[in-house]
Every structure is written in C-alpha cells, then in structure tokens.
Amino acid sequence: MKFYVTFGVQYAREPHPVNAGFHPDGVLEIGAKDIETARSLAFSLLGRKWSMIHREDEMEDSWHFYPRGITHRLEGLQIVLVPKHTGGNAEDCARCDQLPPLPYPWICPGEPVVEPS
Numbered sequence: 001m002k003f004y005v006t007f008g009v010q011y012a013r014e015p016h017p018v019n020a021g022f023h024p025d026g027v028l029e030i031g032a033k034d035i036e037t038a039r040s041l042a043f044s045l046l047g048r049k050w051s052m053i054h055r056e057d058e059m060e061d062s063w064h065f066y067p068r069g070i071t072h073r074l075e076g077l078q079i080v081l082v083p084k085h086t087g088g089n090a091e092d093c094a095r096c097d098q099l100p101p102l103p104y105p106w107i108c109p110g111e112p113v114v115e116p117s
C-alpha cells in the first residue's frame, strides 16, 4: 500500500532538517504493508518532523492541498527525488514514465503552478 507523509507549514519558510526539499505543498510517498509500518518508517527517518500520514484512498479528494504532488519517495531506506514533469511529449518526461499511461495524444501536463505562500 502507498502512504503519503505531509509536512508542517513552517517548512515553507525554513528547510526541513532531514531533506530541504520537503515542503507543505508536497508529500513523501512511503510504500508499506500497513499504516503502522509506514508510521514507524516516518518516525525512524524523520523523527517528529512531519505532520500527517494518509492512505492513498484518503488522498483522492485532497491532492489540491498538495499542488507539488509527490515530491519524494522512500525506496528501501533511501529518500529519492521524484522527477518533475517536463511538459511537451509525455514520452520524453521521466515523471510521466512513472505514472499510469496518459490517453492519446500523450501530452505531459507539466508541473502545477504553485502560488508562493
């Protein structure tokens, strides 16, 4: 199952101590067998420096709160940067490659415009 870790609004102003890329407008994706496992991974990696953890189905109506989307993913115990959409031809976009296939004509949606907070 996939879980999404969110970050407090202070990390819009100050760098997150574990990963400066963490931001309240984005989430960290953790794959785990259940939410308890995901939560203990979050605690072991981030201490208390995170806000909430959500199941994938809980996020369906909430993605608009996180306009940067999934910015990072936990692979093993490594936090990896999720590539940004490049716009243009989806076949040339590393992020589109990781998502379910787009319908014809395969245009990458590009990155959402994030209003400065």
Ligand SMILES: [Zn+2]
Pocket: 084, 085, 086, 087, 090, 093, 094, 095, 096, 108, 109, 110
């Ligand atoms: Zn793309």
